[in-house]
Amino acid sequence: MNYKxxxxxxxxxxxxxxxxxxxxxxxxxxxxxxxSYQSSLPVISVGNLTAGGSGKSPFCDYLAEHLVNRRPAIxxxxxxxxxxxxxxxxPESSVFEVGDEALMHLQNLNQRCAVVVAKDRVxxxxxxxxxxxxxxxxxxxxxxxxxxxxxxxxxxxxxxxAESVTAWEAGAVLPAGYFRENKNSALSxxxxxxxVNKGMDTRxxxxxxxxxxxxxxxxxxxxxxxxxxxxxxxxxxVQSGEVLPLEYFSxxxxxxxxxxxxxxxxxxxxxxxxxxxxxxxxxxDHYIFKKCDWDKNLEILQAMSLPLIVTSKDAVKLRSFLKNxxxxxxxxxxxxxxxxxxxxxxxxxxxxxxx
Numbered sequence: 001m002n003y004k005x006x007x008x009x010x011x012x013x014x015x016x017x018x019x020x021x022x023x024x025x026x027x028x029x030x031x032x033x034x035x036s037y038q039s040s041l042p043v044i045s046v047g048n049l050t051a052g053g054s055g056k057s058p059f060c061d062y063l064a065e066h067l068v069n070r071r072p073a074i075x076x077x078x079x080x081x082x083x084x085x086x087x088x089x090x091p092e093s094s095v096f097e098v099g100d101e102a103l104m105h106l107q108n109l110n111q112r113c114a115v116v117v118a119k120d121r122v123x124x125x126x127x128x129x130x131x132x133x134x135x136x137x138x139x140x141x142x143x144x145x146x147x148x149x150x151x152x153x154x155x156x157x158x159x160x161x162a163e164s165v166t167a168w169e170a171g172a173v174l175p176a177g178y179f180r181e182n183k184n185s186a187l188s189x190x191x192x193x194x195x196v197n198k199g200m201d202t203r204x205x206x207x208x209x210x211x212x213x214x215x216x217x218x219x220x221x222x223x224x225x226x227x228x229x230x231x232x233x234x235x236x237x238v239q240s241g242e243v244l245p246l247e248y249f250s251x252x253x254x255x256x257x258x259x260x261x262x263x264x265x266x267x268x269x270x271x272x273x274x275x276x277x278x279x280x281x282x283x284x285d286h287y288i289f290k291k292c293d294w295d296k297n298l299e300i301l302q303a304m305s306l307p308l309i310v311t312s313k314d315a316v317k318l319r320s321f322l323k324n325x326x327x328x329x330x331x332x333x334x335x336x337x338x339x340x341x342x343x344x345x346x347x348x349x350x351x352x353x354x355x
Contacts, residue, residue: 015176022173022181029146030189036149037122040129042136042354045150047143049186050167050178053261053285054156055196055230057101057313058338060140064105064113070355071114073134075124076102077141078117080286086118086127095317100259100286101140103316108335121148136355143190144180151354155190156228159208160198160265187219192352196338198230198265199272205229206341226349228338232269238315238331239322249332250274255306257297259283259314266311270334278306289314294321298329307332 028034044063048054064072081099089102091111098117105115114133118124121139125148128134139148143155158164171183179186187193195212197205205227213222235244253276258266263282270277279300283289301308307330310318315333322329340346 011176015173018175019173019182023185026146026181026185026189034146036147037125038149039125039137041125041134043125043139043148043150044136044353044355045139045142045145045153046156047139047141047145047153048156048158049143049180049183050157051174051180051261052158052178053265054158055198055228055338056141056156057104058230058336059154059156059194059196059228060138061105061108062338063138064109066350067136067138067355068109068112071133071135072138073114073116073128073136074102074105074138074140075121075128075142076105076115076117077119077121078102079141080288081117083117084119086116086120086124088127088131088133089115089117095288095320100288100313100317104313105140107316108312121145143186152191152352153189154192154194155186156194156196158198158262159195159205160200160230160262165208184219187216190220191224192349193220193225194349195225195227196230197227199268202229202341223348224352226340226345228340230269230336230338232273233335233337235309235332236315236335238310238319238333239329244332246273249307249309252276253278253306255297255300255304255308256280257283257308257310257314259285259287259289259317260311261285266334269336270309275309278304289317289321291321294318301330306330309334312336 029036046056046060060074064074078099081097083097089098089106095103102115102117116124116128128137143153157168167178170177171179173179195209209227213225232246234246235248251274256267256270256277267277267280297308309332312333312335
């Protein structure tokens with residue numbers, strides 16, 4: 001007899017086991033069998049239900065911008081960084097120590113917001129409390145981090161393509177699908193659900209969100225479901241800091257480089273802006289660039305006289321290669337921000353917030 005398990009059946013079995021373990025874990029936290037730390041400060045968690053990018057970092061920046069008078073601090077896991085304990089991020093911090101997203105937060109917010117990285121998020125909160133770094137904490141990628149209690153849980157979901165909408169509808173958990181836990185039970189403890197559109201036609205995105213509100217009404221109230229849009233704001237020269245309008249590269253050939261969860265979204269955004277991508281290179285999410293990676297790209301840029309367009313998350317890692325470079329390098333980042341479609345939607349969102 002052949003007892004070999006088919007790959008698909010094996011994945012489904014592992015998904016059932018994983019889903020069961022996550023359900024037990026969540027039940028233990030919800031019933032207070034597992035301990036959760038309660039901060040003396042309001043904690044706003046921004047997370048998602050799926051593996052991969054959904055706009056968490058830009059949304060954390062959005063919250064920090066609007067709460068700047070409340071002295072916010074962004075608390076990040078510091079993915080990719082090697083720092084073993086909680087630390088405050090500074091402009092001179094190394095990407096090898098604190099990770100790319102933490103430095104990106106600091107740059108995007110012009111250092112008007114404290115940024116702390118900690119593998120143990122409870123340790124990070126205690127550092128913020130002890131050093132009086134903030135009056136409100138924004139927890140980046142915190143939905144599944146149940147060891148820290150929060151005042152509000154914001155969940156983001158990507159609906160930028162037909163594929164992402166199909167994956168959301170399917171709700172299959174890892175490793176058979178993309179969900180980190182059971183979708184319906186997770187939505188039952190979600191305070192605010194924000195669907196994020198990174199390039200789909202706006203009218204189509206609005207239609208999808210309205211349909212989702214009705215489908216999810218058993219788990220979350222429609223008034224707590226929103227649509228936000230990722231929008232390109234400008235290009236910025238990584239070497240000089242010069243800001244250029246979005247139409248600056250329209251009709252020009254460029255080289256694209258990115259190390260993010262969904263690089264195809266970045267490429268599509270550039271195409272939507274009228275850029276002609278002559279060549280592109282993808283790296284794994286959070287990849288720490290080596291000098292040989294930069295030298296190879298620099299050689300291509302100089303040979304073809306092409307500007308290199310990267311994401312803000314990649315710009316903070318590539319900047320170190322420009323420190324001792326006296327030549328004018330055509331390296332630009334596309335600056336992205338997230339926003340609600342209408343003022344009344346934004347007002348409704350903030351009415352649900354604890355601050």
